[in-house]
Amino acid sequence: MAQKKNRAAGAAKTKNGIRNKLFDFKREQILEVAERFFYHRGYQATTVDAIAEELGVTKPFIYYHFENKRDILLHLLERTMSRSLSVFDGVDVEKGPPVEILKELVQRFVLAVIETRVSTAMFWRDEKDLPISDKENIRKMKRDIDGGLARIIERGIESGCFKVNDPKMVSICIAGMISWIYTWYQSDGRCTPDEIADRMSEYILNMVGAH
Amino acid sequence: MAQKKNRAAGAAKTKNGIRNKLFDFKREQILEVAERFFYHRGYQATTVDAIAEELGVTKPFIYYHFENKRDILLHLLERTMSRSLSVFDGVDVEKGPPVEILKELVQRFVLAVIETRVSTAMFWRDEKDLPISDKENIRKMKRDIDGGLARIIERGIESGCFKVNDPKMVSICIAGMISWIYTWYQSDGRCTPDEIADRMSEYILNMVGAH
DNA sequence: AGAAAAATATACTATATAGTATAATTAAAT
DNA sequence: ATTTAATTATACTATATAGTATATTTTTCT
Known part of the structure; x- marks a missing residue:
């Protein structure tokens, strides 16, 4: 199996505490928007693009922080x-x-x-x-x-x-x-x-x- | 606005009672399958094709009997x-x-x-x-x-x-x-x-x- | 039986969207 | 400062799917 390139799968792995906190913070931001959108539109009807747009980022940003859409849910x-x-x-x-x-x-x-x-x-x-x-x-x-x-x-x-x-x-x-x-x-x-x-x-x- | 070609919009319009009953019966069959599928998979995740397949018909059959997917719901x-x-x-x-x-x-x-x-x-x-x-x-x-x-x-x-x-x-x-x-x-x-x-x-x- | 209308299918369009390969940028480490 | 690693974006693929134009078959009516 090829090594994953993103960190989404597990906990942050660096020794640098600040980075880990930043990573967690960004995940929180994603979760917050996803929660709002899933609630109002439903899971299936919410696109990853929409979450990214709301955050002012792009889709790969999301996929860097979560494995996939289900993982967010x-x-x-x-x-x-x-x-x-x-x-x-x-x-x-x-x-x-x-x-x-x-x-x-x-x-x-x-x-x-x-x-x-x-x-x-x-x-x-x-x-x-x-x-x-x-x-x-x-x-x-x-x-x-x-x-x-x-x-x-x-x-x-x-x-x-x-x-x-x-x-x-x-x-x-x-x-x-x-x-x-x-x-x-x-x-x-x-x-x-x-x-x-x-x-x-x-x-x-x-x-x-x-x- | 162009005339709709199917009868889905309103009640059946023919004077022929048998036909109307047939039409209603088919709608019932569609509703029954849709209900099962919407329940298990959710509305968004259920495709019109899947409903048609389960009934052994094709998609236009559904659209002949209902205006659109939301109409079924x-x-x-x-x-x-x-x-x-x-x-x-x-x-x-x-x-x-x-x-x-x-x-x-x-x-x-x-x-x-x-x-x-x-x-x-x-x-x-x-x-x-x-x-x-x-x-x-x-x-x-x-x-x-x-x-x-x-x-x-x-x-x-x-x-x-x-x-x-x-x-x-x-x-x-x-x-x-x-x-x-x-x-x-x-x-x-x-x-x-x-x-x-x-x-x-x-x-x-x-x-x-x-x- | 033959014409007209109704019912269903074939084959298609148009679009949306999850997920990714790769490039560019930014931050960290030496 | 330079190299390396981490982070984010651009641009893409692949696929799924709602809905439809048109052809075909079946039914109804005279």
């Missing part, structure tokens, strides 16, 4: 997913009062979806454009989220503070109603993100029969 | 939307017991989404590929659904049988958690559509604080 989706998973950071679903934990998780999750709504939309729309192996990886992360929610609900039922059937389905419903925010949230809308988070956590606590 | 989305709106058929949200009505609406809505899950997925994914005027039309239908749910919830609150804040947001949450089904439902899954409908209506009645 993949980076965007992975970033979104890891932001979503970060909702569980510092939370132990196996310990502590279920009501408080569920409330906290829901609120964090709402804010995460609002924050990443653009890439979340792509996530549900353009996932099909990824190769199967990457898709698997992403599906797994989704399951982790549903699983975490299901676990805390199970604990709540066992300890008697929740009253609801089928924790797995409940957790999918919760994840769904929160994820759905990306379809309707407007930054100039009636409610702030915090207000949305508060209401939804109320609704959800009702839903699981918390008391 | 539009028909699919309108069909889905009208199926979703049919959920309200024979239901008067202004009369009758809110608990019963909401339960009935939720169950019907769940079954409608499951039934039309393929086109519902397209609906949320490929809507952006429509011209603005068609998009508006479709957005309006979405609002009608949310509005209908909001109204019954308002009535429930007024009459004291529901206890929840912000009926508009609740209705969006309900619509979202139900619509979300298209992302996870599998016909070989753990629950039947009726079971899903039952559970979800329970969850939702909990959510609005019904008693």
Whole structure:
């Protein structure tokens, strides 16, 4: 196999830290534009040329920083997913009062979806454009989220503070109603993100029969 | 403007009923294949040639029956939307017991989404590929659904049988958690559509604080 | 049966676009 | 300063694909 001439494939390889940072910075710029364009026009309908033009560069610039178009999409989706998973950071679903934990998780999750709504939309729309192996990886992360929610609900039922059937389905419903925010949230809308988070956590606590 | 040579633009114009039915039948066949392909590959990634090939015909056959590719998508989305709106058929949200009505609406809505899950997925994914005027039309239908749910919830609150804040947001949450089904439902899954409908209506009645 | 209309196919155009070979330029290293 | 490596552009290839002009076949009508 011929050596690749660009650096896109892996991490930057030089010892020079400044260069690496510059490289990463440029990648960020590309990702930012790509995210905007993919969101508004869709992945397939966005041309690499259009991204380059928006940045005031040419196509080979993009291909120097990313292997190909799919690679850009993949980076965007992975970033979104890891932001979503970060909702569980510092939370132990196996310990502590279920009501408080569920409330906290829901609120964090709402804010995460609002924050990443653009890439979340792509996530549900353009996932099909990824190769199967990457898709698997992403599906797994989704399951982790549903699983975490299901676990805390199970604990709540066992300890008697929740009253609801089928924790797995409940957790999918919760994840769904929160994820759905990306379809309707407007930054100039009636409610702030915090207000949305508060209401939804109320609704959800009702839903699981918390008391 | 030159006269179009095909009949795709409007309804079939001949007086011959059999021909019209044949024409409609062929359009149905095209829509069926298009729906499958748009769903799996996405609208942009589906070629008109591929649809034709699957049907064992050639491209002009398609263009004889539809104005263009977007026209096919539009028909699919309108069909889905009208199926979703049919959920309200024979239901008067202004009369009758809110608990019963909401339960009935939720169950019907769940079954409608499951039934039309393929086109519902397209609906949320490929809507952006429509011209603005068609998009508006479709957005309006979405609002009608949310509005209908909001109204019954308002009535429930007024009459004291529901206890929840912000009926508009609740209705969006309900619509979202139900619509979300298209992302996870599998016909070989753990629950039947009726079971899903039952559970979800329970969850939702909990959510609005019904008693 | 023969003329007219409708339905479908063949063969094409025009264009868009992902990706690349190679040249030019800029920065780093000695 | 000169050489080498890294970065970006110019100009290209190859291919895919929406849509159409025209010919052919099939159906309908008288």
